[in-house]
Amino acid sequence: MAKTAIHAEDLVKIYANNFKALNGISLSVEDGKTFALVGPNGAGKTTLIRILTTQIRPSSGNAFVEDLNVLTQDDEIRRIISYVPQEISVWTDLSGYENLLIYAKIFGIQKEERKKRIDEVLNKMGLYSVKDEMVRYYSGGMMRRLEIACALLTKPRILFLDEPTIGLDPAARKVVWDELKSFKEEYGITIFFTTHYMDEADMYADEIALINRGELIKKGNPEELKGLIGGEIIQLELDGYDEEILYKIRELDFVNEVFREGNEIRIVTKGKGLELFDFLDFIKRLGIKIKKISLKQVSLDDVFLKYAGSSIEARGRAVEVARVRSRIRKA
Amino acid sequence: MNIIEVLRYMGVMMELEFRRIMHDRTELYTRAIQPILWLVLYGTVMSIVRAIPTGNVSYIAYITPGILLQSTTFVSVFFGLQMVWERESGVLKKLLTTPLPRSSIVIGRSMAAGIRSLFQILLIVPVAMLLGVQFINVAFFILSVLIIFLVSGGFASLSIIIASFMKTRERFMGIGQAITMPLFFASNALYPVELMPKAIQYFAYFNPMSYAVSATRALMITGDLSTLLFDILAIMIFDIIIFIFASLAFKRIIE
Ligand SMILES: Nc1ncnc2c1ncn2[C@@H]1O[C@H](COP(=O)(O)OP(=O)(O)O)[C@@H](O)[C@H]1O
Numbered sequence: 001m002a003k004t005a006i007h008a009e010d011l012v013k014i015y016a017n018n019f020k021a022l023n024g025i026s027l028s029v030e031d032g033k034t035f036a037l038v039g040p041n042g043a044g045k046t047t048l049i050r051i052l053t054t055q056i057r058p059s060s061g062n063a064f065v066e067d068l069n070v071l072t073q074d075d076e077i078r079r080i081i082s083y084v085p086q087e088i089s090v091w092t093d094l095s096g097y098e099n100l101l102i103y104a105k106i107f108g109i110q111k112e113e114r115k116k117r118i119d120e121v122l123n124k125m126g127l128y129s130v131k132d133e134m135v136r137y138y139s140g141g142m143m144r145r146l147e148i149a150c151a152l153l154t155k156p157r158i159l160f161l162d163e164p165t166i167g168l169d170p171a172a173r174k175v176v177w178d179e180l181k182s183f184k185e186e187y188g189i190t191i192f193f194t195t196h197y198m199d200e201a202d203m204y205a206d207e208i209a210l211i212n213r214g215e216l217i218k219k220g221n222p223e224e225l226k227g228l229i230g231g232e233i234i235q236l237e238l239d240g241y242d243e244e245i246l247y248k249i250r251e252l253d254f255v256n257e258v259f260r261e262g263n264e265i266r267i268v269t270k271g272k273g274l275e276l277f278d279f280l281d282f283i284k285r286l287g288i289k290i291k292k293i294s295l296k297q298v299s300l301d302d303v304f305l306k307y308a309g310s311s312i313e314a315r316g317r318a319v320e321v322a323r324v325r326s327r328i329r330k331a
Numbered sequence: 332m333n334i335i336e337v338l339r340y341m342g343v344m345m346e347l348e349f350r351r352i353m354h355d356r357t358e359l360y361t362r363a364i365q366p367i368l369w370l371v372l373y374g375t376v377m378s379i380v381r382a383i384p385t386g387n388v389s390y391i392a393y394i395t396p397g398i399l400l401q402s403t404t405f406v407s408v409f410f411g412l413q414m415v416w417e418r419e420s421g422v423l424k425k426l427l428t429t430p431l432p433r434s435s436i437v438i439g440r441s442m443a444a445g446i447r448s449l450f451q452i453l454l455i456v457p458v459a460m461l462l463g464v465q466f467i468n469v470a471f472f473i474l475s476v477l478i479i480f481l482v483s484g485g486f487a488s489l490s491i492i493i494a495s496f497m498k499t500r501e502r503f504m505g506i507g508q509a510i511t512m513p514l515f516f517a518s519n520a521l522y523p524v525e526l527m528p529k530a531i532q533y534f535a536y537f538n539p540m541s542y543a544v545s546a547t548r549a550l551m552i553t554g555d556l557s558t559l560l561f562d563i564l565a566i567m568i569f570d571i572i573i574f575i576f577a578s579l580a581f582k583r584i585i586e
């Protein structure tokens with residue numbers, strides 16, 4: 001059986017203001033896997049990652065990182081992990097090289113080894129050509145890559161990333177992940193990351209846990225999770241309909257589920273193919289006019305919508321915009 | 332607590348501060364304006380007035396150590412308060428996940444304030460010399476710089492403790508002033524303690540600034556070393572106590 005890199009048992013965190021940020025979270029991460037913790041802002045992702053990286057202690061429950069106990073063996077855990085926080089963790093008034101140099105010294109990397117390691121991570125993260133520029137002139141994606149480079153200096157066994165691509169455009173996100181993947185392949189490390197971008201988890205994670213309001217809603221690999229929903233989704237708007245019609249749709253043999261979001265009806269099919277044609281026939285027979293219709297693949301957001309009762313995207317966006325702005329202002 | 336680790340980390344934090352100062356020196360210069368004005372304007376005027384008995388040294392020479400300390404203290408206090416900012420930045424969170432002992436994060440951070448102080452001294456001392464202040468000798472001067480270094484670390488820690496109680500990062504400057512001004516005026520920096528009202532005299536006895544001024548004035552200006560050992564002892568005790576409390580307060584900052 002594969003080794004466990006991370007194991008959490010019934011973690012509860014109640015902050016000083018009595019706010020319960022985690023309400024009994026249990027999960028396991030296999031060695032060498034990329035694991036995504038996915039949930040909207042305020043779900044408790046950062047709280048969980050801060051407990052696993054031994055910054056704060058759980059109010060109850062326990063967790064293990066490679067069989068080391070976060071409560072009693074935190075010193076040893078800190079020797080094998082690396083962590084990139086959600087907020088900026090490099091000094092923007094130093095150059096990229098100086099940042100790595102200071103971190104290398106903080107980690108106590110010996111002088112002979114230092115330059116070799118710094119050059120290595122600079123190359124790996126594609127930053128060698130800008131190493132002497134002030135970090136405040138870096139783009140968001142470059143800054144993130146520098147932070148990951150700092151985290152990789154120590155050749156950690158487990159890498160924790162809190163919202164590694166927050167505020168980055170899709171192209172910059174892809175670059176960050178390409179670099180991460182190549183490093184992972186070379187060293188076989190375990191990556192534990194949080195995100196509220198569903199598509200990111202879908203694309204890069206081997207395993208996913210969905211969390212909402214401090215509770216774990218579902219876990220599994222992306223295909224399993226999407227399989228919980230069904231085949232495809234027909235989104236449509238009808239020119240006048242009533243509950244009876246919805247009921248009839250629900251009764252169709254290829255329909256798994258029907259949701260309503262505003263004017264829109266979402267029909268989840270069982271995924272046996274060509275169901276859209278059957279459905280169009282059915283609507284035509286009822287004599288109802290279709291205003292708009294489209295077909296889409298099931299996404300993790302649909303899974304979240306089903307089990308958490310609201311869409312992660314709708315909630316994520318506004319908060320994220322505010323946060324990215326404050327990130328930029330602080331930098 | 333592993334002393335070697337703490338010292339090593341202190342060194343790294345001082346290097347970090349040094350590099351940041353090298354990249355951007357404007358703050359250094361703006362912070363030196365006020366103390367230089369104190370010497371040039373207040374010092375010159377009061378020398379002419381001769382209202383305060385300063386023995387056989389000029390009034391400007393008398394207040395130079397105090398002005399140096401006021402300026403370095405302000406820089407240190409402000410430096411410590413910035414920890415409130417860092418609580419929200421990722422650097423502190425990241426440091427917590429490195430194998431460093433936690434107390435070293437506080438002490439390293441505090442001693443880095445000493446580097447900023449050093450630069451203040453480098454800017455102010457030449458002005459004092461131009462105004463005719465004579466320093467006794469290089470060895471004594473270096474020793475007094477070391478003392479200022481230690482005092483800066485202590486005051487930076489003091490402000491880390493205060494920062495741990497702050498909820499927001501507004502009114503930053505105001506709080507910095509509110510800490511330094513009483514320390515400065517209720518000490519022997521500008522006038523002998525004996526000239527003050529009784530109540531303030533008592534405060535001055537518990538004010539670490541008084542001991543710092545007394546030690547640096549002896550080493551830089553008067554050469555009267557009779558209370559030097561006692562002053563240094565008082566500063567060490569202040570530093571140790573304040574480092575311990577700051578390390579404890581640090582827990583509040585990271586939750
Ligand atoms: N230090 C703290 N004190 C009190 N409440 C906190 C603290 N940190 C986070 N919280 C609250 O706990 C909840 C979960 O926060 P967090 O773990 O940061 O969520 P996420 O990272 O998923 O956005 C939020 O409602 C947040 O306001």
Ligand SMILES: [Mg+2]
Pocket residue numbers: 045046047086162163
């Ligand atoms: Mg978070």
